[in-house]
Amino acid sequence: MKLSSKALLALAISSITATAYAETQSQDFVPTTLAATSAQGEAKGFIEDFSLGGTTRNWYSHESKYRGGTFAYQKHGQTLTDRNRTNWVQGTILNASSGFTQGTVGVKTEVAVYNALVLDRSKRDIKGGSNRTLADSNGDAVDQWSKLGLANVQFRVSNTTLTAGRQNFSSGIVDTIGNRALPSSFQGVSFNSEEFSNLSFQGGVFDRVSPRSEQSLSKFRTEYGNGAETDKVSTLGVNYQPLKSLKTSFFAANVKDFWNQYYFGATHELGDAQQLGLTTGFNYYKTVDEGKKEMGEIDNDTFSLSLGLTHQAHSLTFGYQQVNGNEYFDYLHETNGIYLANSLxxxxxxxxxKSFQIAYAINMAEYGVPGLKFNAYSARGWGIDGTHYTGNNGRAKFAYDGIQSQDGEKHQEYGVGASYAVQSGPLKATAIRATYVEHRGSEFQSDGSIKEFRLVTTIPFNIL
Incomplete structure (x- = not known):
């Protein structure tokens, strides 16, 4: 598929039309000044600001492969296959968090216990579990398990916080991922500094990841690679808002002996959503090999551009994405470190x-049903070419197996979803989301052909 002249014209018209209505969103410059208040100066105390609460999530997924694809599992020493896989898990998080002590240097602790209860324990259904259900070496589900998802101590001076231990972290390269019954977390040391009004700094050094569906800590590896592991991930970045309508961020990361990766992201808003608003998003990643080159030789530039039009309850988004490199655009496994528009x-x-997406969403609050939303999208990718890949760094085993067989591969994905957030009462903020996705790939495209229905209910609760 090629991006036609009509599609390009539609994007241009969308941008021009939104500009014509641009009256409300301020484009004023934001001067950089010291923060008006000190977060530590407002500390309430270690016990006084203590909280105990969490969430419980019911996570159900049914997948079906087609066009010859199958899932495999072991039974009585035999490998059996069929088209379907089902995972059903109840994940609960109990989080205890103190307040910061008062004084120049505040101290705080946070501990969160993660628990998973497997509701579908059939070996045939879970197919070894993957990253959805924890299974033992025989492929049997671990019926119930718990772990410390978070366990850290935090030190704060003014508006700068240093966190040591098991923690959440969010950036364009290293980001906690929460699309299963339980989220991931990272072990290490990080900081977040918000001493200025429109300028903040973040950084961290991590040596282990706590995976979504595992009890133990793991070394970092990549999402698409050959299983090689690394002991150290370091990242540093800045978030800057130069205009009231423009937010930017820049991050760099060193993944020891894998790669150096650089990320730039920008979001700009224009117009009035009640009339016509335009949101433009740009994301760019540069990845180059580093150290021992465990992932082979890498020189990859990947970017995405999205244009989102909003009129009252309705939004229409166009996304274009392109990979310039003879290997996958890769990122760290058990992270959400891919902020590209067409990551579905x-x-x-x-x-x-190259890929192109069209998405539509409607917010039913405009029609008297607050909390109810619907969305649909269609995405197509084309021109996949791995025939020039030579990045095995002289090793017998390629970092990205099978990539050289991809010559002109293409694929398409369709999805629909509905979500509802309870607005009041004892279940306030409970979120229910149902999605159906269908993906179809050509012969050597890596994702294959699969359909998935997913139903997720998340209920927050407060004890103290």
């Missing part, structure tokens, strides 16, 4: 791949 069920990140 498929990441649309094949070597030299």
């Amino acid at each position: 069920t498929s990441d649309f990140n094949g070597p030299n791949e």
